[in-house]
Amino acid sequence: MNKLKKVLQAYGTILALIMIVIVFSILRPKSFFTLRNFINISRQISLMVIISIGATLVMSINEFDLSIGSMASLGGVISALMAVAGVPLSLCFICPVLISLIIGWVNGWIVARFSVLSFITTLGMRTVLSGVIYRLTGGATVFQDIPKGYSWLGTFRIGQIPLLSVIMVVFVILFDYVMRHTVLGRRLYAIGGNEETAKISGIRVPFYKNIAFALCAMLSCITGMLIASRVGSANTTAGEGYFLSSYAAVFIGCTVSKKGIPNVIGTLVGCAILGILTNGLTMLQMPTYMQDIITGAIIIIAVIIQKIGKR
């Protein structure tokens, strides 16, 4: 029993992922368990993985950012509007990133400087950003006169492999390295573990909070631009759908780590679980409401199993 507990605690979430794959492979061997489908899944989850890495960063300092969805939408809208206006494409993808860094910095500054709960700060920011989006677009999707080249990032394939999947892998490797092996990552975890201890250890807590929020906003913005590039238009609420599932992925991801803390690889596993469920259940022609019920239940079960293992 003890051994079982240990195994569950250390590998429970990954075992769950493998089980889900096995079940779908048995039920739909010809369509699910194919290389093509897995490449397909990697593309389907790529956008969620990138925005979820952002959520992982703010959760590593024990804060929340509720504005990631609208930040993503705003990123897509600004970038698409610039493309329509004829701005060189490279600038269309760089300027929104700079704007997002500033917005994230402001989030962090308000949280750290005035000790306002990040929950409330970013809830406010979310509304502000929605307002800005409306001002820019009048509520309409931006799709007319977008140059052809704009869609390149979101649709290009290297042989069989979508560029989006490659971008996802690059971000995962980069931020996994940052969180585990750099001073920045270690300090973020220190702040998340115990802010007071971090302060006494000479860590400039407000500065690092700013960085976490800024990077989170940047990753959200990049996600939003990639969504716009992929579908060739910028919807005013394109990012909102990613908001809740990205936090679900981070929470599942915490259970992958022995310490129970947010981590990039865990977040990837979380996204994979959610993505494969959607993919497989769709193949089984499960109605959407059933998919919701099963996905929700699995998120809760994953966390319960880890809590049991910890005791």
Added chain:
Amino acid sequence: MLLQTKHLSKQFNGIYALKDINFSLDSGEVHGLVGENGAGKSTLIKILTGVYTPDEGELLWNGQPVLNNDPIKSRKTGISVIHQERTLVPTFDGVENAYLGLPYPTKGGRIDWKEMRRRVSETASEYGIDIDLNKTAAEMSPPQRTCLEIVRAMMNECSLLILDEPTASLTDKESELLFDIIRRLKQKGTSILYVTHRMDEIFRLTDRISIFKNGEMVERIETGLTDRNSLIAKMTDNWTAESIVRTKEPGKSLLKAEHIRSRDGIVKDACLEVHAGEILGLFGLGGSGRTELLECIYGYRPMAGGTITVADRQIPDMTPEKAIHMGLALICEDRRGKGLIGNLSVRENVILNCLDDYSGNGIVSEEKEKNAVREMVGQLQIKLAGIEQRIIELSGGNQQKAVFAKTLMTHPVIFLCDEPTQGVDVKTRAEIHRLLREEADKGCGIIFVSSDLKEVMEIADRIRIISAGRTGDLLENNGITSRQVLSCCYAM
């Protein structure tokens, strides 16, 4: 006799916190409860108010044995306590706070606010308490909150009111108001158990005094029949430390703090100086501002005034980052809250203060880091399964050693140690003492804070007294007795 305890005992981990206490208290008397830190006063209060259940002995209320095993029962019996930490709901107004835990009067199914207000203000005026009941607790000043708590206690038909250091956050003028109220309560027949470190209040207010020492009740005495000096003598063992053999005379001044005031007003005017090769004891009773003073020096707690000079350089706007850079180290009293990060590994904790030394271009060089941590862990003989073990899984003593390991990594020259041996076993305690002495012999300066006077006298070369946020006498620890030290504390 209103309250009596018979052979009351309470143990924690096999150590007596209270032993065979036969305490008694009459109706309508003001009874003082005095003793050093750890004498058992708080434990007694917690038993009387139902927070702790005694291991042995019984409690008699008006001559009848009572089972007093939960705070609500205790309040119903008629015992109320007013702590330093107040128990009001900040957003409720005076009337609602006074009614906490009482059934609200109703009229036709609706709360009868008028009746509530009438009853509360009636009770308040009965005891000469004049506060604005429309204000919320958050808007009230500390003395107003104390008054409100008294009103609440009296709404409960309280016949024994326990006041635990009630004047700690009050000014002299505000204290006078409180004393007036106490006198009025007494006239109306309410008994008061008055717990304080302040001797003049004991002599002004009380009829009788119970003296506690090391968990035992030494004596009960009529206030009129004793004086300050003999009372202090009874509270202490009058213990003399073995003279410390100093290997070196203290060298140059390492740290000088002058007229420190903290922004929250807890530290009012504190000065101290520590020299190379010296262990300076900083001793004060509970609430004296010793922890807060160290935190101000380290730049963790905001200051309102004063200067800090490290190695002859005045440092404006000290921050923890600067402090570490200047060679300061702070060992916090609150180990779990401020000393370590529980869910991270021993390695990640130990390296925390000096991550920059073990990294280049923002990337941590892990081999170097692991070796350094292993070496430090070996040097301090920290017992663990491996440096990747989560620090919270270590025993208290080993956790504290890990905290020391963390600070030693930056090679500090000035140690600010706040209760560094709290919650550690005897062996580790001796090891920590030895470690600090070794560091002092190497030319470091050490400030050692403890609420355990014996410990301070065991290790310190000199002792600085702190009381109510102000530093006082500097005593050479050379044949002085604990009574002399305490006299200095109480004299302030």
